[in-house]
């Protein structure tokens with residue numbers, strides 16, 4: 483057993499680390515005081531990061547990717563979480579476009595794949611609805627009705643990451659209301675040919691990334707844009723990439739909060755000595771670093787499992803363990819980081835306050851902590867408590 487990164491992974495990490503530190507970190511605090519990224523900013527930042535392997539790193543070279551393993555891509559995601567969770571969220575969601583391409587028929591692939599992987603078209607994923615969150619795909623209300631050669635879409639999707647800037651969306655739709663979950667499928671919508679409305683919503687952390695309500699009124703989409711029906715194994719696998727990504731991005735943010743806390747504790751003096759000299763402060767630091775290491779091992783095991791492509795149950799078990807543990811862990815770690823910084827920790831013009839806010843969203847998307855635990859529980863016991 484080897485706990486070291488490979489030489490290539492060390493190089494990826496170093497290049498990414500140096501780039502974020504030099505080119506991006508200096509503007510983060512000021513930019514976070516503003517509104518969500520404009521579409522131009524999406525393109526600007528994503529194009530800066532593309533050569534490092536971000537977004538399309540795991541895609542095949544045919545589509546402009548670098549053919550990286552998922553374990554290597556995890557190294558890049560961890561760095562993104564360390565430096566800027568808002569931009570990390572953008573990268574992870576746009577990177578999900580690869581799973582969309584793999585579910586396309588040849589006609590759609592020819593029309594869209596290169597435009598998606600070159601980032602000419604930015605995408606998003608519409609699963610959640612005002613009345614359907616954890617339960618999706620059960621109970622989906624968003625309707626797609628076939629009329630001749632077109633699907634007619636009606637309904638609202640919500641909490642859609644990158645929704646406002648998107649050029650396309652994949653929407654989970656009810657295709658046949660008589661069939662329950664079996665009647666649900668995913669449709670690819672090109673916004674230029676099938677317009678939909680978006681409205682920006684705002685959130686506690688990751689404030690610069692778009693978070694939208696997306697509304698469709700008699701939106702006509704070509705029949706061939708149906709990607710897949712329910713029970714689709716490609717989709718069931720792909721959602722694990724998002725969950726593993728959240729787990730390792732959480733490790734990155736937790737590490738940033740720890741690094742700041744360690745150096746602050748060595749500089750800040752009380753009672754005539756650095757606060758790091760107090761046993762109770764050391765207790766917090768040790769808890770933080772131990773939890774981060776546990777989380778990092780869980781994440782890299784999850785990504786390693788993705789690379790091995792085992793049966794779906796094994797994949798889900800390791801990925802959901804990492805997602806559940808790490809996204810709660812980053813909240814515990816940033817809580818302690820604020821505590822170690824005292825009043826500086828809650829000042830809104832200092833970084834710690836942002837770390838604390840940026841930790842909070844992690845436990846919700848791609849399945850809450852409770853849902854991840856039920857996924858693991860199902861694999862352990864063979865009993866499905868999710869029904």
Ligand SMILES: Cc1cc2nc3c(=O)[nH]c(=O)nc-3n(C[C@H](O)[C@H](O)[C@H](O)COP(=O)(O)OP(=O)(O)OC[C@H]3O[C@@H](n4cnc5c(N)ncnc54)[C@H](O)[C@@H]3O)c2cc1C
Nearest residue numbers: 607608609610615616641642643843846847848849850852
């Ligand atoms: C930052 C962020 C980005 C997001 N991006 C997207 C996106 O791009 N696309 C998209 O479609 N959605 C997105 N979402 C939505 C996200 O997937 C949902 O919020 C999530 O699935 C939970 O649904 P909900 O908010 O409706 O909570 P609910 O399902 O209403 O859950 C509320 C509470 O009940 C608990 N609960 C629910 N069911 C059970 C159960 N069976 N057993 C035990 N406890 C249960 C939950 O754990 C939670 O604590 C995003 C959300 C966030 C916060």
